[in-house]
Amino acid sequence: MEGGGFVRLDAHMGDDLSVVNAARVSFGARSDAMDERNAGLVRFLMRDRHGTPFEHNAFRFHIRCPIFVVREWMRHRIGSFNELSARYAEMKADFYVPAAADVRTQVGKPGAYVFEPVEAEHAERTRDAIAASYAAAFATYRALLDDGVAKEVARTVLPVGIFTEFYWTVNARSVMNFLSLRNHEAAQLEIRRYAVAVETLWGERMPVTRDAFVANARTAP
Amino acid sequence: MEGGGFVRLDAHMGDDLSVVNAARVSFGARSDAMDERNAGLVRFLMRDRHGTPFEHNAFRFHIRCPIFVVREWMRHRIGSFNELSARYAEMKADFYVPAAADVRTQVGKPGAYVFEPVEAEHAERTRDAIAASYAAAFATYRALLDDGVAKEVARTVLPVGIFTEFYWTVNARSVMNFLSLRNHEAAQLEIRRYAVAVETLWGERMPVTRDAFVANARTAP
């Protein structure tokens, strides 16, 4: 991702079978392996909105992204966050500048915007303006620190395009809620790219659940 | 535990080091192993109520206990539950009868009860009365099922002393909140025994955190 962004799966617990067994406890039963019948159960649970069996697992992600992205991310309350603090740490000069192909204009009205790419020259002057603004803000930040101003005061000038990092621990049900809203055409392009990365990493560990989620019009149970 | 009750750790993710690294991300740092300095950090986080670093882990327990115990358990909302359903499954004749030493009387007033054991003969006639009541209720349940009544209707006669089972998935912060209230002298004896079992299984995986919790007057961060 641009500017050193990443999504990394730091640890996880559980798989498709954990969904099955959380559901089968309703009947006092338990399975030892996934098979076609169990896959059918996962699809049934997804379709009929039995959400709780998808909660008995955990995924700990380590993420590096701009502040304007983490701002949207942290609106998702069912999950755990710990983030780099600009009160405690000096921030680094690492910023999100959109790739030329991602510089865009908007048409339409709020709630129904459509975005269109801009001409190459327009993209370049936008990128230059953004980068220059970042550089100026960071120069002020550094100067304030060098002048003895507290980090928590100096950081007020930093732009929301600066990179931060955090841990995010969630279960699959919450991941799917996140994906339904953020790997979605109405989401901002930048967070959507992170959501795609989350979906890939998560989906590799719970492929039957991911397929059922996709087949269910990407609606979380 | 009496009557076939149990607490089993079915799966877990994370350890004391995950607490340290969730905290260290605030400074953009990371540790590879626990040492005395990291243990000190865990104790500091506990004491100063920095709760979120204790959330980046997960413990999936499988529990068998009476309904009156699970009723208290499910008041703990930060966590995930799936339970045996008496709508879907026929219940088995497995009930909680207190051991003689656990039959008790109460003195004092609500909020400040003190419990005292009863005489041996008193305990035995209590146990007999409870067991007989369970047996009669279960005979009615069976008769209703045999007469074609739906399980979800027949179960209305079953006592809250009948055993159920469930999966419970939580993080360490929520475990500590649970322990602070349920492995506590004000908790009912029966759920307290389960809480002790949870504390043992959890504490083996996060010994530094458990020791810090105990040293912090068993107050969750």
Add this chain to the structure above:
Amino acid sequence: MEGGGFVRLDAHMGDDLSVVNAARVSFGARSDAMDERNAGLVRFLMRDRHGTPFEHNAFRFHIRCPIFVVREWMRHRIGSFNELSARYAEMKADFYVPAAADVRTQVGKPGAYVFEPVEAEHAERTRDAIAASYAAAFATYRALLDDGVAKEVARTVLPVGIFTEFYWTVNARSVMNFLSLRNHEAAQLEIRRYAVAVETLWGERMPVTRDAFVANARTAP
């Protein structure tokens, strides 16, 4: 409702306009009254799953229902509960006996049960058997209390058909999630009746939201 059950709206805050204004803050705007344009916004938010604007309100319900109903109710974690405690209070001999028309048999398999009423005579002998079982259990409970056994021990023999009462405070988004699952054909008849009562009381205070919810296939945003 049977046996003294009830749902009572004890207090509430907010209405349809609070949904509109929570949404309009996104644009830095505010409305003073509902009109057709604002009603359209509510419908748009419901349809496009913008859930958070439906959270800035509160409904405090006071409910009396059997334990087997409150057991399902408390699985809904986004909300607040306080309930009558059989540790602190002596329970009264008030039990749920299904009306004759509600005694039912089941056909089909778990997850796809169909319920059918039973013949009149079958219904009556079922009601008699349930009532007799309740009476016997309660007699044991009373005898144990009279014999000096602690309330929290004596209550183990009480059936899940006994009435309890509780306060439940929730916002409209959580109410709609509850209704989508409990005022639903897959829900048990008994909790469904309570859900209908909740829907009526809530819907009178937020009629535009309720209509949008119904029009959205009763899917919570």
Add this chain to the structure above:
Amino acid sequence: MEGGGFVRLDAHMGDDLSVVNAARVSFGARSDAMDERNAGLVRFLMRDRHGTPFEHNAFRFHIRCPIFVVREWMRHRIGSFNELSARYAEMKADFYVPAAADVRTQVGKPGAYVFEPVEAEHAERTRDAIAASYAAAFATYRALLDDGVAKEVARTVLPVGIFTEFYWTVNARSVMNFLSLRNHEAAQLEIRRYAVAVETLWGERMPVTRDAFVANARTAP
């Protein structure tokens, strides 16, 4: 507050009596008015960490504050938020510049910082540098918008010191958790001032609860 910040109580439900009655339902009882005995019950609940009775109320606040403040605020997950969106609305040139007396330096190490005011001249040149940085960033933002760049792209250059606004709906238990951490000496000065305003507005509606909270070492139940 500086720069047009405010905290406004937009609506509320419940008072000290709602705490009492949520607790008394445990015993099947109810009170009609606060008196000294009920005040004693509130203090007991606070002291012994019976938290749920403090949840049956709601407070809807409307707040205007800088992004670096709302970033800390939204870490509090038990509550509801809707915020001004820089994807949908053009941001205004309204920024937080610390008053001269609030410009500060820090001594000590992370977790144990002490802040000290700076000399008058130092404060002024800090304020000037911050204001100039804000003005330059905003000029770039405006220029990008005028050049047809989408709002969601242009906003990446805006500093975290810019003002935003949001609605926050919470119950008293969550308010107290917020206050215990944010109206606290370890909190950043800027959010602490908002927390003081929240405490005043909330405390006027629940004075017995607020006094019990303060007497309980400001520890939330």
